[in-house]
Amino acid sequence: MTVRRWVVWGLVAAVPLAFLGLFFALPTGTLIARGFSTDGALDLSGFGEVFGRPRTWRIVGLTFLQAGLGTALAVGFGIPGAYVLYRRRFRGQWLARALVTVPFVLPTVVVGVAFRSLLAAGGPLGGLHLDGTLVAIVAALVFFNYSVVVRTVGGFWAHLDPRAEQAARVLGAPPWRAFVSVTLPALAPAVTAAASIVFLFCATAFGVVLILGGLRFGTIETEIWIQTTQFLNLRAASVLSVVQLAVVAVVLGVSGAARRRRERALHLTAVEGARERLGRGDWLPAAVTGVFVLVLLMLPMLSLVVRSLQTADGWGLQNYANLATTGGRGVLNATVWAALGNSVRTAVLATVIALVVGVLVALVVSRHPRSRSGRRAIETLDAVFMLPLGVSAVTVGFGFLIALHRPLGLNLDLRTWSGLVPVAQAVVAAPLVVRTLLPVLRAIDPRLRQAAAVLGAGPWRVFAAVDLAMVRRALGLAIGFAFAVSLGEFGATSFLARPDRPTLPIVIYRLIGRPGAENLGMALAASVVLAALTAGVMMLAERWRPASAMGEL
Amino acid sequence: MTTTARGLEVRDLVVEYEADGISLPAVDGVSFQVAPGEVLALLGPSGCGKSTLLRAIAGLEHLVRGIVSWDGSDLAAVPVHRRGFGLMFQDGQLFPHRDVAGNVAFGLQMTGVPVADRKPRVAELLEMVGLAGFGSRQVATLSGGERQRVALARSLAPTPRLLLLDEPLSALDRALREQLAEDLARVLRETHTTAVFVTHDQDEAFTVADRIGVMMSGKLVQVGTATELRAEGIDRAVRAFLGD
Numbered sequence: 001m002t003v004r005r006w007v008v009w010g011l012v013a014a015v016p017l018a019f020l021g022l023f024f025a026l027p028t029g030t031l032i033a034r035g036f037s038t039d040g041a042l043d044l045s046g047f048g049e050v051f052g053r054p055r056t057w058r059i060v061g062l063t064f065l066q067a068g069l070g071t072a073l074a075v076g077f078g079i080p081g082a083y084v085l086y087r088r089r090f091r092g093q094w095l096a097r098a099l100v101t102v103p104f105v106l107p108t109v110v111v112g113v114a115f116r117s118l119l120a121a122g123g124p125l126g127g128l129h130l131d132g133t134l135v136a137i138v139a140a141l142v143f144f145n146y147s148v149v150v151r152t153v154g155g156f157w158a159h160l161d162p163r164a165e166q167a168a169r170v171l172g173a174p175p176w177r178a179f180v181s182v183t184l185p186a187l188a189p190a191v192t193a194a195a196s197i198v199f200l201f202c203a204t205a206f207g208v209v210l211i212l213g214g215l216r217f218g219t220i221e222t223e224i225w226i227q228t229t230q231f232l233n234l235r236a237a238s239v240l241s242v243v244q245l246a247v248v249a250v251v252l253g254v255s256g257a258a259r260r261r262r263e264r265a266l267h268l269t270a271v272e273g274a275r276e277r278l279g280r281g282d283w284l285p286a287a288v289t290g291v292f293v294l295v296l297l298m299l300p301m302l303s304l305v306v307r308s309l310q311t312a313d314g315w316g317l318q319n320y321a322n323l324a325t326t327g328g329r330g331v332l333n334a335t336v337w338a339a340l341g342n343s344v345r346t347a348v349l350a351t352v353i354a355l356v357v358g359v360l361v362a363l364v365v366s367r368h369p370r371s372r373s374g375r376r377a378i379e380t381l382d383a384v385f386m387l388p389l390g391v392s393a394v395t396v397g398f399g400f401l402i403a404l405h406r407p408l409g410l411n412l413d414l415r416t417w418s419g420l421v422p423v424a425q426a427v428v429a430a431p432l433v434v435r436t437l438l439p440v441l442r443a444i445d446p447r448l449r450q451a452a453a454v455l456g457a458g459p460w461r462v463f464a465a466v467d468l469a470m471v472r473r474a475l476g477l478a479i480g481f482a483f484a485v486s487l488g489e490f491g492a493t494s495f496l497a498r499p500d501r502p503t504l505p506i507v508i509y510r511l512i513g514r515p516g517a518e519n520l521g522m523a524l525a526a527s528v529v530l531a532a533l534t535a536g537v538m539m540l541a542e543r544w545r546p547a548s549a550m551g552e553l
Numbered sequence: 554m555t556t557t558a559r560g561l562e563v564r565d566l567v568v569e570y571e572a573d574g575i576s577l578p579a580v581d582g583v584s585f586q587v588a589p590g591e592v593l594a595l596l597g598p599s600g601c602g603k604s605t606l607l608r609a610i611a612g613l614e615h616l617v618r619g620i621v622s623w624d625g626s627d628l629a630a631v632p633v634h635r636r637g638f639g640l641m642f643q644d645g646q647l648f649p650h651r652d653v654a655g656n657v658a659f660g661l662q663m664t665g666v667p668v669a670d671r672k673p674r675v676a677e678l679l680e681m682v683g684l685a686g687f688g689s690r691q692v693a694t695l696s697g698g699e700r701q702r703v704a705l706a707r708s709l710a711p712t713p714r715l716l717l718l719d720e721p722l723s724a725l726d727r728a729l730r731e732q733l734a735e736d737l738a739r740v741l742r743e744t745h746t747t748a749v750f751v752t753h754d755q756d757e758a759f760t761v762a763d764r765i766g767v768m769m770s771g772k773l774v775q776v777g778t779a780t781e782l783r784a785e786g787i788d789r790a791v792r793a794f795l796g797d
Binding site: 445453 | 632633635637639646648659707
């Protein structure tokens, strides 16, 4: 590696580093500092005060309880799902795979509203009195994260060499025995990786919990929001943010270790093996998956669509027509369509930013420098760039709020800057872009680059002909993820959106929190619109996905 | 440092690899020459350092000591992509995002051959390796043997002054290997290509090469034509490995 290449790659790394330094490290750093100090002096009394309240312990306990239950159920249902959808084949499988994928990218407020529409009094399952219970919250968390397990484990399973299991069968093991003693241990790294990422998503869940939890249930996330916006207790919010950061750091550590093990796993075949037809012997996983998809995944969405068509006088499109208004008794500052416009504009900007940052990060982190110091630098950068993936959107939003007033002592107030919301959404979306592109780049055999070099391509032409070409193939999916995430982003945006320019998720949350059948109807209709838009974007992105890419999400 | 030799000269070459923090020699003081138009096979068991030696000639390995030169000029300061050598890998390493013609044309593109001249050259090469009309096929749809044929065409397209072949046939089954070894020998002769061919298969080496160098534990223990090697008898340790 020549000095010139070091300089060039240093500059490439500097762009995302500067971005994350200003919009991630600075806000979270300010948050932590505020939790530990008063007027510049070390002061831990904030911790004593916050942890002296039984309420805090209840919230922390609930966070772990919900995340634990959500993870266990998502993994429990996800493994049979991965088997049916990725290890077997059947007619219409692509549709089933797409159906399972959609919930993950659905905006949290939409899912919250969908479950409310199903479980609240007057809904199809209203008789079960599950609205505002732990069951409802956990069901919604499983709804979201099922696809994470299915896709992570399924993608791995599809590439697992089936001959190890066949060897066990030939040696006399019945199917379940071969599964438990051979296949399951081989899947362990993928299951661990999926479980830790799902635990992270559950523990940092915000929108669904806020909508479904009512006053009785919450997580550290919702508590930060409540302390900030309802009680104006920034100190308590800062302390809770520090707690949240600690939880996230631990889970990320576990997940990182699992990921490294998975990347090291050697039982994988380069291509997907031929899959057997779904047969009679598969009745148990097939039945579990079928029931799960129908009841837990389809029912809430169907209920949402059906109830959005229900009006005061029978069926009709009145709720959709009302989207051009500002709601019953004018609860909104803008019409829902105007909010949709804001959302799309913001999401486009956020996607562009997330893409620039994410592509640069992925390219830098996928280098294989020869020197040991170079490799260590890459490992450090990898860890640094992944932090925002775990840190909750609420922490980002809250951090912006307190840090960007006179940032670094400069006399300017970034809190009123119109680019703030897109930037916050980009901070949330960029790690997803990296995680989509990185496996594709890391899977490039270094000899492919050498082949190009031997054929006369200089370092930069090798880079263009191999690395950039590969990135381009996975770019569609990355764009889809970034756009969908930005479109539905609620945690950070709820702190930062200006009252006169709300985004669609903000408007939906406001509508569902107000009384009146008209407002509820509008919330349902707006949720359908947002869900359709997000799902449409993801379907388009999926088509652009290369067959060989083994993404992580 | 210069010499007067024509073609490839490797002198006192040492390449090390690292295992558990200790540096061990993979190639240990190897010297040989390959004249223009000649095909040299490097024969030896796996792990004897023959592939590392090949990669060192291509410029892909760091040299601890020694010289690789072409027509008397040292290549130490010449980066991989300016050496004008070709390298064919065991598993082809075709570019998955380009079709067959796009793969074969890659080297031509890099050396600045005009678009109009690339097409006939690509067709000519595909014909030579027995894949006429395969230009628009996706590489994912090719069989193992077809892939290696495309890899050979791709390596030969920019008319490299030296072609390095790293066990190009080892991943194929026996019948195909014998067939391809003969095709390879024919193509190298027809194109008067200077080549170094790494293999662990004695028959393959005898079929393809003019001279054979036998490698053991990082050292070149014998060099000679097939007849010479048969006459003087192959080194005992090598014979044990080759199963004679």
